[in-house]
Amino acid sequence: MKQRVSPVRHSENTANQCHGLAVPAHGGNLRELASASGKAERDILDFSANINPLGPPEWLRPLISSHVTALTHYPDPECAALVEAAAQRYGVAPEEIAVGNGSTELLHLFPRVLGKKRAVIPVPCYSDYARACQLAGMSVETMPLHRADGFSLDLALLEAKLGGNEIVFLCRPNNPTGHICDADAIRSLAARHSATTFLVDEAFGDFVEGFDSLTQRRPANVIVLLSLTKLFAIPGLRLGCAIADRVVIQRLRELQPSWSVNTLAQAVGVAALRDREYVRQTQLYVCQQREALAATLNSLPGLTVYHGAANFLLIRLDRNDFDAPRLAQRLLADGIAIRVCDNFDGLDSRYFRIAVRREEENTFFCDRLRAALGVHRPAPLKRRTPAIMFQGTSSNAGKSILTAAFCRILLQDGFRVAPFKSQNMSLNSFVTRDGCEMGRAQVVQAQACRIEPSAAMNPILLKPNSDTGSQVILMGKPVGNMNVGEYIRFKPQAFETAKQAYESLAADYDAIVLEGAGSPAEVNLKHHDIVNMSMARHAGAPVLLVGDIDRGGVFASFVGTMEVLAEWERDLIAGFVVNKFRGNEPLLKDALDYTAHHTGRPVLGVVPYLQNLGLPDEDSVTFKAAPRGAAESAANGDYVEIAVVDLPHISNFTDFDALRLEPDVHLRIVRSAADLGQPDAVILPGSKNVIGDLTYLRQHNFDDAIHKLADAGKTEFIGICGGYQMLGTKIGDPHSIESAGQTICGLGLLPLSTVLEREKILRRVTAKHAPSGLTVHGYEIHHGQSGGDGLQPLVFCDDGEMIGAGSANNLAWGTYLHGLFDADEFRRWFVNRLRARRGLPALSKICTSYDLEPAFERLAEVVRKSLNVAEIYRLMGLR
Incomplete structure (x- = not known):
């Protein structure tokens, strides 16, 4: 026909x-x-x-960006680098290759180049085969492929139609059927009909594993069309090539318009032809x-x-x-x-x-x-729990606080909401009611949701114990110490656990607010990410990218982050949040407009700098950045001074947040022995590497300064957990938990000996502080087992176990109980005792209630006014 x-x-x-x-x-x-x-x-x-x-390979965007400057010049009319790359890729001579503005351009040139009068086209197939022939004045004979044969090509029927002056158009795999005609059968057919030209379109061949391309062992009368844009997900760039007899290629080049392939397409083509892994x-x-x-x-x-x-x-x-x-x-x-x-x-x-x-x-x-x-589905898909994720352009951009704020906003609007962070690296941890350890930031976020903290909210916790290693906590329980390489190998298993934790959490709540870690643009870490974009994709969560404008360079950070993200990662970015802004928001308009124009994403909020928020810090960055001697007390001298020694591996630094709030306490962070001064109390905080931090104190002369204060008898020394162990006489690490099996002498202010055991104690505690008679609450997180003769028992669990002790003169004491100072009555008792030693009268009432609720409400009010909440709800599918 x-x-x-x-x-x-x-x-x-x-x-x-x-x-x-x-x-x-x-x-x-x-x-x-x-x-x-x-x-x-x-x-x-x-x-x-x-x-x-x-989607496109990750190298695409940076490659294009690096060639934008070259657009001021004409592209190479010969496409020399691209042709050479194709020659190497397909093992043919450069003279046998033509490149064009998509394979369709080349398809329309070949009928004019070949000068044939007739075309034979098995159908169904790509319609432009026939159209290209029609525009060249050729007659077209279609050969129907039969449905009963699965639209497979019968080469015997095709051969019967060949007369010697035609072009046969074949598509393998065929579009739209996906069927592949045997390559050797085509080679044999072409060999028998040398006067017929076979134009074989292999645009989809590279999608097929083990594909036998006719670019290999190609008969002289076979032309192979190849598309480079479908495989690399860049059809808008337009790039294709053809492999044929060099005489045919030369004629085609003579007909082809000059500069047919633009500069960017040529550069991308070279990289694409070399990328076999993709x-x-x-x-x-x-x-x-x-x-x-x-x-x-x-x-x-x-x-x-x-x-x-x-x-x-x-x-x-x-x-x-x-x-x-x-x-x-x-x-x-x-x-x-x-x-x-x-x-x-x-x-x-x-x-x-x-x-x-x-x-x-x-x-x-x-x-x-x-x-x-209208087909019934036996097991209908459950609607995915609405979610939103806050990621940052850097660490300490404010992700944790904004996550807590949005948790409270959702709660205020009637949603049952929970926080989630798949992996947290922090020494500031917490023990849940069921004895699981998790990051303190997610505990605060759970409090914003008014729900009980659960390890499912932070299934992976990394507690650094050296510059290159961390203790890995999985679903609240330690699984061991790992260096960087070991943890990277463990990550796939950890991520499966994190995804299961997320699904269990999402099943119980109306909405989830996720938090990322660091920056999603860390190009050396992205390929094994389990906390930023990979987690957002699993949760189906749009991402709000948070930038700290107080540091400067926030708009460059937004644009730069987008530039290094892969296309699928960019698709997850729904907008930006400018955080910690001081000044008049209208002054930002040009920058906001530029960012939206450059990235295609809107700025969904500008959050002001929030002073004295009253919430625990996200991590030790803020703690360590606290100014030395930043007194919050009155200028009349009616205060006590407490020095907290900053340790390299400080943990649970929020133990002292409540003391900061007391109006008659001047809390100082001390980083050198010279700055220790003569405070009323010195606190040695918790540590994730007690032996390493004790060595640090000696190397920096803290031990001499501490002993001078102790000899003067006017300063009280308090140790919390690791600090408690440091106050003792000896710490042994026979199982190499924190060292290479060392035993080290303590500061000797308490007759206390500690051994770091394999088993880690994780539990919530209600205890009695004997000297005050007050009940205190908190949690234990430690490997140490401590004891000694001559200790004055101070803190007892309900079962009678001693978890805190002191010296006979009451000037040195410690406990394993984190959160001790959160109790308002005990905190006032402790401060009043310091006041008495200083000669100041006791304050009879509680001056500060360590209650986070007012802080959450203030935070939510400010953030609600600053963000486009309606648009974020739309992104989540809540409105």
Whole structure:
């Protein structure tokens, strides 16, 4: 059968009309899809275009950025570097290669170059084969592929049509069927018909593992078309190449417009042709997802799936009341585009094609397809719990505080909400009611939600104990000490635990507010990330990127972060939050507009700098940055002075937050022996490396300064946990918990001996402080077992166990109880005792209540006014 091809039938502007909704006839036209659906282009989930579901490789954006300056010059008209890269990739001579502005440009040139009068085209196939021939004045004979044969090509029937002056167009894998014709059979056919030219389009060949390309052992009368943009998910860049006899290539180059391939496309093409690992990853992923998607679709009544080998599937819909255009209309109303195939020769309105996309997108498509077809789903998908994630351009950008603030905002608006941070690196930890250890920041966030803290909110806690290693806490329990390399190898297992923890938490709450760690733009860490973008993707959480403007350079940080993110990571960024701003917000307008224009993301809030918030610090950065001698007491001298020794491995530094709030306490952070002075009390805080920190104190002459104060008899010495151990006479580490099995002498202010045991004690405690008679609450986190003769017992658990003791003169004491000073009555008793020693009268009433509720309410009020909460709720799917 001969058929002249109608240009209208194959026009890019043709659209299917169904119930007033125009569905584009060709895939991938987002402008038409958006217009037809009434949705924004970004809200279209496009299954109509067969693009790599992994998205562009990570090298794309920096490569393009590095070549922008070259745009001031014309591109290389010979594309020399690109041609050489293709020659090396396919093992052919450069003279056998032509590159063009997409393989479609080359496709339209070949009929003019070859001078043939007739084309033979097995159909269904890509419609531009016929259109290119028609524009060149050729006659076109189509050869229908039969549905009963699965649209496979019968080469014997094709051979019978060959007369010697034609071009045969073959597509392998075929678009839209995905079928691959045997390469050796084509080689043999071409060898038998040397006067016929075989143009073989292998645009989708690289999606197929083990693909036998005709670029290898290519007969002289075979032309191979290759696309570089589908595989690398950059169809907007337009780049393709062809491999053919050098005489044919020379003629094509003479017809081709000058500078057909732009500078950026040439640079990208060189990198793409050298990237074999990305191709391998794509093949594995596409095969896995295609098979899973086909299995699900085959289970639906009324659908026939044609199993192909490429990154798309052809499907037939056998319903009397329903066809593919009507299905496309229903799905497009949901923001999903499919390729209706009724304008492919050999197909009709029953057929449609879908791309293989990412797993979660394929799952969503199948769910909406069931709804569109009215097919009952035995186990309906549970709606994913709405979530939002705060990430930062750096550490200490304010992520933890904003997470707590948004938790409280959601709570105020009637939602049951919980915080989540998959991995926290902090020495400031807490023990839950069931004896699990977790980061203190997530405890504060749980308090903002008015819920009990759970290790599921912080399933991975890293407690650094050296410059290169940390103790790893998984779901609240230690699993061991690991150096960096060991932990990286452990991360996949840890991430599975974190994802399970998240799912268990999400099942119990209306919304989750996630927090990232550090910056998502750490290019040396991104590939094994489990706390930033990988966690956001798992949770389906839009990301708000927080920047600290008080440090300076915040807008450069926003733009720079976006520039180094992979495309899938950029897609997760919903907007920016400027944090810690001092000044008039209108002054930021130009910078906000620039950031939105450059990144395509809005600034969703400017949060002012919040002074004296009254919440525990996120980590030791703020503690260590506290100014020395920053008195909060009155100038009349009616105060006591407490010095807290800053240790390299300080832990649980929030033990002293409540003391900071007392009006008659001057709390100093001391970093050198010379600054120790003559305070009323010296506190040695907790430590994650007691032996290392004790060595540090000796190396920096703290031991001499401490002993001079002790001999003077006017200063009280308090040790909390590790500090308690340091006050003793000896610390042994026989199991190498914190050292290479050392035993070290303590400061000798208490007759206390400590051994670090393998088993770690983790528990919440209610205890009695004997001298005051007051009940105190807190928690224990330690490996140490301590005891000694001559100790004055001070702190007892309910079961009678001693967890704190002192010297006979009451000037040195310590305890394993973290949180001791949070108790208002005990804290006032302690300060009054210091006042008495200083000759000041006791204050009879509690001066400060260590209550975080007012702070949470103030924080939420300010942040609510500063953020576009309505838009964030929309992003979460809450409104």
